[in-house]
Amino acid sequence: MTKQAFDPFAFRQALGSFATGVTIITTRTEEGEPLGLTVNSFNSVSLNPPMVLWSLAETYKGYDAFKKASHWAVHVLAADQEDLSNRFAGKIDDKFAGLTLEEGINGNPLLTGCAARFECRTAFQYEGGDHLIFVGEVESFEQCDSAPLVFHGGRYAHATPRQSGHEPRHPYLAGSFDENFLGYLLGRSHYRFYNQIRPHLEEARLSDEEFYLLSTLTLKQTMTAVELDATMSGILNNSSASAIQSLISRGLARPEHLDTEDGSAPILAYQLTPDGRRLALRLISAGKVVESQVNERLGYSDATILKSLLVRLLDAIDPQASTLWENPPPE
Numbered sequence: 001m002t003k004q005a006f007d008p009f010a011f012r013q014a015l016g017s018f019a020t021g022v023t024i025i026t027t028r029t030e031e032g033e034p035l036g037l038t039v040n041s042f043n044s045v046s047l048n049p050p051m052v053l054w055s056l057a058e059t060y061k062g063y064d065a066f067k068k069a070s071h072w073a074v075h076v077l078a079a080d081q082e083d084l085s086n087r088f089a090g091k092i093d094d095k096f097a098g099l100t101l102e103e104g105i106n107g108n109p110l111l112t113g114c115a116a117r118f119e120c121r122t123a124f125q126y127e128g129g130d131h132l133i134f135v136g137e138v139e140s141f142e143q144c145d146s147a148p149l150v151f152h153g154g155r156y157a158h159a160t161p162r163q164s165g166h167e168p169r170h171p172y173l174a175g176s177f178d179e180n181f182l183g184y185l186l187g188r189s190h191y192r193f194y195n196q197i198r199p200h201l202e203e204a205r206l207s208d209e210e211f212y213l214l215s216t217l218t219l220k221q222t223m224t225a226v227e228l229d230a231t232m233s234g235i236l237n238n239s240s241a242s243a244i245q246s247l248i249s250r251g252l253a254r255p256e257h258l259d260t261e262d263g264s265a266p267i268l269a270y271q272l273t274p275d276g277r278r279l280a281l282r283l284i285s286a287g288k289v290v291e292s293q294v295n296e297r298l299g300y301s302d303a304t305i306l307k308s309l310l311v312r313l314l315d316a317i318d319p320q321a322s323t324l325w326e327n328p329p330p331e
């Protein structure tokens, strides 16, 4: 760790290494207008009496109103409330427009769907540089079981419990992979997941390769043979030719010949037939049932974190993957 000469930007960055939750603090002005802002300087102070604190920048436009307010409410945001956090951190006229509000102590506007809420009376105010520190006595609070939104290094983040006491096991063969080897974790999860869909593939008389092709063809209206080969390379053993011929002979896909702008030979492309689309949707919904069972076992919050990490992994090792998706035409 290197000691830094004082630089405000570096100071801000260093403060960002302290991971916090995210809150929205609301109050009402003397004229009855609702006020609120996103705050991560919130912290607990005392259990008895119950007290919390947060600090408000002097530059905030509702500074005087907060200074005069006898009461305010702290909303600890849940992991799915990033949009709400951005709304209350932004410079917009009516931050409360369209939101469902409840009424708290002293008529305070209360937001819903949060991980916890604390309704407080201002107990002390202290000047702290360019901020005013509010210490409040908690008069009422409630909590629900949602995962929290986290802020770290200037970005929103997820919090997930660590699996304590789990040491990765080592194999019999010294030097081989251990239980934490990414390839092992991904590979075994992949096969376990797909084994639960496989009975549906057998019922539809589809090989794994044909299923991969069928589901890949749902990503776009039409896919050229070159695109399909590139997409399937490394997934299918050979080129996609034999699997696509089998889908065509069963009436699940059809070839198309796309005209080129420069008048050269038409480009070979494929698309699903209505029967192919129906079968793909049926199999993919069987896959979604398996996913919902996995989500239930992991818990919604950890399942969301896992997926966000897998998106990053895919982006890192297969940047082309995201280019496969085509938006459907507007209805």
Ligand SMILES: Cc1cc2nc3c(=O)[nH]c(=O)nc-3n(C[C@H](O)[C@H](O)[C@H](O)COP(=O)(O)O)c2cc1C
Pocket: 022, 036, 037, 038, 039, 040, 041, 042, 054, 055, 056, 057, 059, 060, 061, 062, 085, 088, 089, 090, 091, 092, 151
């Ligand atoms: C994650 C996050 C944490 C913040 N924490 C604080 C804080 O602790 N104190 C503060 O005064 N402003 C904080 N802000 C900035 C205010 O939310 C922002 O300046 C305010 O909403 C601007 O509102 P206004 O346009 O109505 O003045 C934070 C912003 C974000 C995104």
